[in-house]
Amino acid sequence: MSFNRMKEKVEYGDTVLVHVGFDNMLPFIVQKGVTHQTKFGAVRHDKLIGKKYGTKFQCPRGWVYIMHPTPELWTLSLPHRTQILYTTDISMVIFQLDLKPGSVVVEAGTGSGSLSHAILRTIQPSGHLHTFEFHEERSMKAREEFEDHGLSQFVTVTHRDVCGDGFQLEGVADAVFLDLPRPWECVGSAKKAMKTEGGRICTFSPCIEQVQRSCEELSKHGFSEISTMECLLRNYNIQFAKLQNMNFGDDDAEDSKTSVKDAEDPSATSPVKGDGDSGKNGSDDCTPAKVAKQEPEVTTPKSSNPKSKTTAGSSEVSSYCFTSAVPALPMQGHTGFLTFASLLTH
Template sequence: MSFRNYKDKVDEGDTVILYLSNNLYAIDVKTEVKNKKGETIENVFQTPFGALKVRNLIGIQYGSRIELSKGWGHILQPTPEMWSLTLPHRTQIIYTPDISMILFQLDLVPGCVVIEAGTGSGSLTHALIRRVRPEGHVYTFDFHEHRSKIAREEFEAHDVADFVTAQHRDIIRDGFSEELNGKADAVFLDLPSPWLGISHAVNAIKEQGGRFCSFSPCIEQVQRTCLVLQENGFQDINTMEILQRELKVTKRTIPVRDLSFLKHKSSESPVEEKPSGDTSYVVAARPVSTPGHTGFLTVATLPPAFARSKAKKAKTEDSEDTDTSNVTHGDR
């Protein structure tokens, strides 16, 4: 399948990306499909530049140019980035700028075990799978049963089900299950109340410690999350917002005046008003408007278990010393 490994040619059953005039379309390469009446018909994908018979894609090389009745396009192998731009939205998704920072902040490498709460449309999940495979694994949870079912079907269709386990579960109420206690290198939460899932994240992260990240659209959510992270012994707590800004590259022509007459002190000629030549430069211009708010990423580190125990013991001793000091001061 096209999502599992890089390949040269399109096979039946692949998911391909049609690049057409700066637009992307995801196409399942099936020769036949069922219409609304349940009848089996030939799979024909309608585009703004004409109809595409999907059976003609089988056997062609990825990157090939295909001719349509009113134009042409290219067939590309899908990546998590392109899938994020073409997938059917079941929820609001996380896009590439945030995804790249999440992968970086979670310190994920091939072989890691990562837990995701809030599968949604599976945009981030595909990127997590690519990062941790082939030895690693992704455990993703969603409280909505239908969304979880559709996500499992997509992972199987994309032939990446070996690297991901998608479950229907309310992790706020039930946690990540006892089987995952102490097994995760990192935990990501995309929930309305991420602070309620932090205690479950502590149980799931390995004894040697790990990384945590949550995605929240509101700063009030971030504030409550940070307070609970501190209470549970997390360190290096940091919140950031990723705003992508593209620079538009253009060519500008600037008039250049010939001022060679200034070399002659005795020259009485006035400065010419007309330019004597033009010079072109390639410049990058800032966008007129900047993108608005997307969401806040809150990241933190959970130290090893022995360090957590020492910190908790020291905090308890400090609390006891404070209580004793208050009693002594009261006796005086």
């Protein structure tokens, strides 16, 4: 009973996620007398009882974190029986299908239940998920998992080929989600399953040719607002930067003369400052949109060549400091295209 409400402490029967490392999470159900091995040594389930979720647990050769399950962590740690949807796409699906507490959703196929868990969190406590899977063992396993996670009252798992036999539901769904190789084959049946006042549909397909066929079929069945999107996760690094303002010299002939004079006088040259300078030396002034008169950033060693000093430094150089978001080079690759459409009434 741990997916349907947050709790403070571990009890027998809970599904816990043991965070062993950055990309190493171990999910299990806490049972009397059972032990799980990690690279830091044994985790004895009995010792977890009463521990607060989110706290460290000492193993013989290191420590792990005992995490409360959430759909996001489950997606990262669940046993894969199929390819799964990840949180980047899942969040867009939940948002675009307009899911909320009370929504009734039809899903095919269930697969490993990654998306199902996120849907179930969103539609509780009064909504329902009808999920369909034509692989018998997968549908049984999903049913078992929902039971173990305390979610079975919110979900009906049906073993069926929805392309051949349809959903066999009429006028119940607010939203339909299709993650199948040939989603266009069950668009008609999906439409029947939707409420007469209409709703939203989404198909997930890795290839654009599949997207084209789905769009054609959606349009044929009277769906509107058809749009396809691809969600890619891009990380940004936050960087603090400082630029010297350009001085072209003409308007400030007098100033620049002073600058040259200052630059020729070694005693007038300021000390070298790094990017990480803080406090007294002026980087507290590094707020966006503030142009501060600051000491110059001299990055070349003191030289006897006055010209290089002139360009490298003057005692009166203004600079502009700002925070920027720089995209990291590696970017997660393509997973699939999400095609959304609305059914207004039918």
